């Protein structure tokens with residue numbers, strides 16, 4: 636395990652922001668994690684694929700890059716299987732591994748960038764499925780004590796792009812292994828999401844299997860989202876806000892076609908992208924960054940923008956949407 640100092644993170648975040656970490660090392664095993672935390676007095680920051688982070692300044696921390704790999708079958712019955720995956724496994728490769736073995740449940744989460752270990756942090760979700768739907772439990776190492784802890788599904792307190800790892804345990808753990816419960820037969824398919832359904836229709840697939848769903852999801856994602864390898868971004872920059880029915884009705888009076896979905900506790904969820912687009916931000920460029928021309932919710936780094944520039948753009952969008960609609964957008968991306 637080699638520790639590097641003043642290490643550039645530019646290639647390790649999908650926004651492509653050029654900041655430096657005071658110290659950095661890649662941990663390939665749990666033993667590496669313990670060795671790393673035992674030798675530094677700096678705060679430890681866990682990095683996965685860097686696809687949900689906006690770095691706004693150099694990181695005065697020991698960056699621990701999760702490279703813990705391994706995929707293992709833990710338990711299986713005729714119908715179900717429990718699989719353990721290392722937190723440093725690339726998420727999409729893990730999804731493809733499962734599809735190849737005909738294990739169902741995560742096909743709708745195809746092509747989401749990042750690592751297995753980060754997936755529970757924001758309860759990743761796409762096309763009608765969330766991580767919590769297939770999650771069994773996880774193992775994590777407490778970065779302060781070195782103890783290994785186990786979290787059941789209930790203990791994770793999953794919510795919309797949310798979990799206990801963004802609150803009580805924020806910054807305290809490295810998620811080292813995740814256990815998934817998947818189906819071996821009678822897969823429960825989720826193909827009703829509008830964009831997915833129309834892609835399947837386009838391909839004349841009437842009775843899809845998990846591979847068809849995965850391929851359709853990949854096709855939709857590739858047509859809508861910028862590839863971070865060519866245009867720096869971190870996917871959706873903002874969460875879809877959940878607002879009171881009263882505020883929703885007020886907005887609907889002026890904008891009768893506002894898209895909306897029921898949310899928990901009588902709230903109404905509205906697409907942040909729609910709000911941003913209504914205010915004319917879609918495709919608008921400010922200096923080196925902007926809102927993506929095909930999806931207003933995605934902020935992109937056109938040309939070596941700094942994290943501060945992107946944060947400034949995000950702040951202007953938040954203020955503008957709030958002034959006009961009275962809706963406060965909150966970032967989905969972790970701002971550092």
Ligand SMILES: Cc1cc2nc3c(=O)[nH]c(=O)nc-3n(C[C@H](O)[C@H](O)[C@H](O)COP(=O)(O)OP(=O)(O)OC[C@H]3O[C@@H](n4cnc5c(N)ncnc54)[C@H](O)[C@@H]3O)c2cc1C
Nearest residue numbers: 683684685686687748749750752753759760809810869870
């Ligand atoms: C083009 C694009 C599309 C995207 N689409 C989606 C989507 O459809 N749905 C969705 O939910 N997300 C999406 N995202 C966001 C992102 O891919 C996910 O949030 C992903 O889970 C982040 O994984 P990561 O390994 O890159 O995490 P990082 O960005 O490295 O880290 C994110 C946060 O998690 C913490 N963290 C990372 N690994 C661990 C660990 N092992 N233990 C503890 N804490 C950890 C970090 O400290 C940081 O706070 C998209 C991003 C991009 C660039």
